[in-house]
Amino acid sequence: MAQTVEFRARDGGFELLLGGRVVLRHAPDCPALAIARGTPDIEMVRGNFRIDDAPRDRRDLGEWSATPTGVRFDGARLDWSDGGLTVSCDDPAFDRIYIRFHAEPGETVWGGGEQMSYLALSGRRFPMWTSEPGVGRDKSTALTRAMDEAGMAGGDYYHTNYPQPTFLTSRWIAVHLDASCYSVLDFTDPVAHAVEVWSSMARFELFAAEGPKALVGQLAGRFGRQPPLPDWAIGGAIVGLKSGASSFDRLERFVEAGAAISGLWCEDWAGIRETSFGRRLFWDWQLGARSAARYPDLEARIEALARRGIRFLAYANPYLSNDAELYAEALEGGHFCLQQGSDEVYLVDFGEFDCGVIDFTRAETRDWFAERVLGREMLDRGIMGWMADFGEYLPTDLRLADGSDPMEAHNRWPVLWAEVNARALASRGKTGDAVFFMRAGFSGVQAHCPLLWAGDQCVDFTRHDGIGTVITAALSSGLVGNAYSHSDCGGYTSLLGNVRTEELLMRWCELAAFAPVMRSHEGNRPDDNLQYDSTPELLACFARWSRVHAALAPYVRALSDEAAQTGLPLQRPLFLEYPDDPALFAVRDQYLYGSDLMVAPVVEEGARARQVVLPGDAPWRHVWSGRDFAPGTHTVAAPVGEPPVFYRPGSPHAAIFAGLPKALAA
Structure with a gap:
């Protein structure tokens, strides 16, 4: 059930709350909303995009007045209903919206779809645009620079095949932009979670829960749950x-x-x-x-x-090579995207061969x-x-x-x-x-x-x-x-x-x-x-x-x-099960497999040991030696063939975990 957005006037401005938590705070001298006209410049080379903008006529919307469903600004309005906010520009030529959601000091942010470089997004900016992630994805490396020179193919930390304009915070709230246009999640300001939207209208869905598992469950319910794997x-x-x-x-x-x-x-x-x-x-x-x-x-x-x-x-x-047998059948059936201004098939260069895009x-x-x-x-x-x-x-x-x-x-x-x-x-x-x-x-x-x-x-x-x-x-x-x-x-x-x-x-x-x-x-x-x-x-x-x-x-x-019932992922960040420990919020190189198995893969070349965080207040058992480790941070031996893996001895699945060394040696 959608939660109610609460409006509260405050010091000449206003606040919007969800589940008792402030999600947006506006003041005339510190506006939560701005609009502008955009001038996009986009280039694509084999799925690698360069996207620039030259916005003009920007308006920071300070003065406001209440309406029955929200507030009005000079040039835009902000309306709310159960579980959501809608920003709409009066003039559709204003096709850039900038909104600042409230952030508390030290608040951690996650989300953004499938991110490769960072689990915690705080302090960085993430464009939401599906693309090739790039090769190297690190501008300091020779490989990335060489790939950039070869066709913009080096990428950066934010490039991803799967972006999603959804973020979760450590106050256990989440915000989702319900739009497919280009957008940016910007967490570089410690007092605001900023979102840039390339549209004259933007609908934001809001979620709140008492902890991360319930919040993730809400999001899974919103977007759809996968069937159990066979x-x-x-x-x-x-x-x-x-x-x-x-x-x-x-x-x-x-x-x-x-x-x-x-x-x-x-x-x-x-x-x-x-x-x-x-x-x-x-x-x-x-x-x-x-x-x-x-x-x-x-x-x-x-x-x-x-x-x-x-x-x-x-x-x-979803493409067919123009020298493929099926291409002719697809052409006859009108199944390809076309060039603007003509009925010719739009062909994409995929690297020494051209393909039609199935429409x-x-x-x-x-x-x-x-x-x-x-x-x-x-x-x-x-x-x-x-x-x-x-x-x-x-x-x-x-x-x-x-x-x-x-x-x-x-x-x-x-x-x-x-x-x-x-x-x-x-x-x-x-x-x-x-x-x-x-x-x-x-x-x-x-x-x-x-x-x-x-x-x-x-x-x-x-x-x-x-x-x-x-x-x-x-x-x-x-x-x-x-x-x-x-x-x-x-x-x-x-x-x-x-x-x-x-x-x-x-x-x-x-x-x-x-x-x-x-x-x-x-x-x-x-x-x-x-x-x-x-x-x-x-x-x-x-x-x-x-x-x-x-x-x-x-x-x-x-x-x-369990995933089919709750939407919880099988591979979980540590904080999902242990939300009261902020030290776990940014841990990205180990994970809980369900709630009972801790996996800390070795991902550094030449490493034969690694630090492992064991959360909670009960011992964890090392799968390969059977030794119990107290909660805390440990340097654990990790020779090739023995990655650090631990389980909860009291787990109903403990017998499965205890039998893994036998499976490995069989």
């Missing part, structure tokens, strides 16, 4: 191989090594093309000539795997892609899951079938893409059985996408684009209603001589075993990089941790059922 997805590892028909032979090596295998993921099922970036897929999502050449008798092989309890997974995205604003097109591609070409052939890639690339200068502004449509594109995938599953009765996973998202994707993956991390330990960012991604996205996250085990992006090490692959196995889904990836340059079947040692490592992942399945099933 048993097969959590009961073993999904091996990612993309070497054509030989992938099936390579899978047998994993089986012979004693790995617990639930799936084989071949993203190259539809064919490949070689580019300077590396081995890319041929974007024609069907069993056509290229697929048949690369994977002969694929349907029979899929059926044979299924008889062994191994699912086959594939890949799709999901058109109902017939959504039906066509869900039925013709995902239904007939994939689900009907026995494919039980896929990477639903991309969704971030919608240009801002094309023409959409429904006449909507691409600037407004850009952020909601991943949600439309997720809806099409979910529709395909539902059409075959496969919801909760088959699984697709996405990296792109925005507000509302939670209602359609059953599983996130953290995108294309570099194959290294770097601070802003390496292995550690997948933890931050899971924790931040979980706070806004996404129960399930996982990553490319082993990383993905290998450029400019940056290649995998044995240590990285082993550490990523340790991390991936303690996620709802464990799935490996060969990366963008598989021939240049170590793979899990490159050496007996790496193969044995993957097998060991796949067994640990499988041994945790009963616990993960209980967490998954």
Whole structure:
């Protein structure tokens, strides 16, 4: 039930309260609201955006007068109703709104969708625009600078596939901007949580609770909860191989090594093309000539795997290469976005090949892609899951079938893409059985996408684009209603001589075993990089941790059922369970797996020990040694093969946790 917004006049200004907490404070000499006219300047290169603005005619709205539903300013009005605020400019030419929500000294802020670099957002500014995150994401590194020079592709700490204009604070309130336009969450001012909106109207939804778990539950209820993951997805590892028909032979090596295998993921099922970036897929999502050449008798092989309890997974995205067989069919059906001022297809350069953008604003097109591609070409052939890639690339200068502004449509594109995938599953009765996973998202994707993956991390330990960012991604996205996250085990992006090490692959196995889904990836340059079947040692490592992942399945099933009821994520920031300790608010490199298991992955190269925070007032038991540790901060030994993992001895699942060393050694 929506909570009532309370108005209170104060010192010539006013306050708005929710649940007894001030959410907005206005005074004529310190206004909470301003408006302006914007002059946007936008450039895109393969999903990397440069967005600038030159606002003019800015008005800081100080003087106000009360109305029956809110207050009026010179040029705008602020209205409120149960659970929300609406700002509207009198003149729609004023298309920039700046609003300052109240902040208390020392208040911590989280949210922003899936953030890679920071869990606590306080002190930083975060544009809300789905895009490629970039390679390196750190302007001080040579890799990031080189990628910037090569096509604006270096990124920064705030770039993300999945932004969401929602923030939570340590006063246990949350604010959500219910709009898909470009916006900015700005937490650089310690006395205000500022939001910039590129629109002449903005609706903000407000939430308040007595603690973080209830607040996260409210947000999950607002955006939609995922169905429980199927048993097969959590009961073993999904091996990612993309070497054509030989992938099936390579899978047998994993089986012979004693790995617990639930799936084989071949993203190259539809064919490949070689580019300077590396081995890319041929974007024609069907069993056509290229697929048949690369994977002969694929349907029979899929059926044979299924008889062994191994699912086959594939890949799709919402674009078609203009040299693909399906492109002609889509063209004839009117399924592509068009150029402005003409009926020509708008083509996007994806790096040495051009693609048409499927226009999901058109109902017939959504039906066509869900039925013709995902239904007939994939689900009907026995494919039980896929990477639903991309969704971030919608240009801002094309023409959409429904006449909507691409600037407004850009952020909601991943949600439309997720809806099409979910529709395909539902059409075959496969919801909760088959699984697709996405990296792109925005507000509302939670209602359609059953599983996130953290995108294309570099194959290294770097601070802003390496292995550690997948933890931050899971924790931040979980706070806004996404129960399930996982990553490319082993990383993905290998450029400019940056290649995998044995240590990285082993550490990523340790991390991936303690996620709802464990799935490996060969990366963008598989021939240049170590793979899990490159050496007996790496193969044995993957097998060991796949067994640990499988041994945790009963616990993960209980967490998954809990998520379906409450919306709580499986991987949780420490403060979610221990909200009274501010020292936990910014911890981003360890997490609670449910409430009973503490996981502190090693994400620094060469580290053989790490600090671990054990919260609460009861002992925690070290999984590998059985030794009990008192609450507090400890330096814990962490040799390769023994990441710091602890459990509550009184947990009803303690027997599962105590059995993990046996699973590891089997």
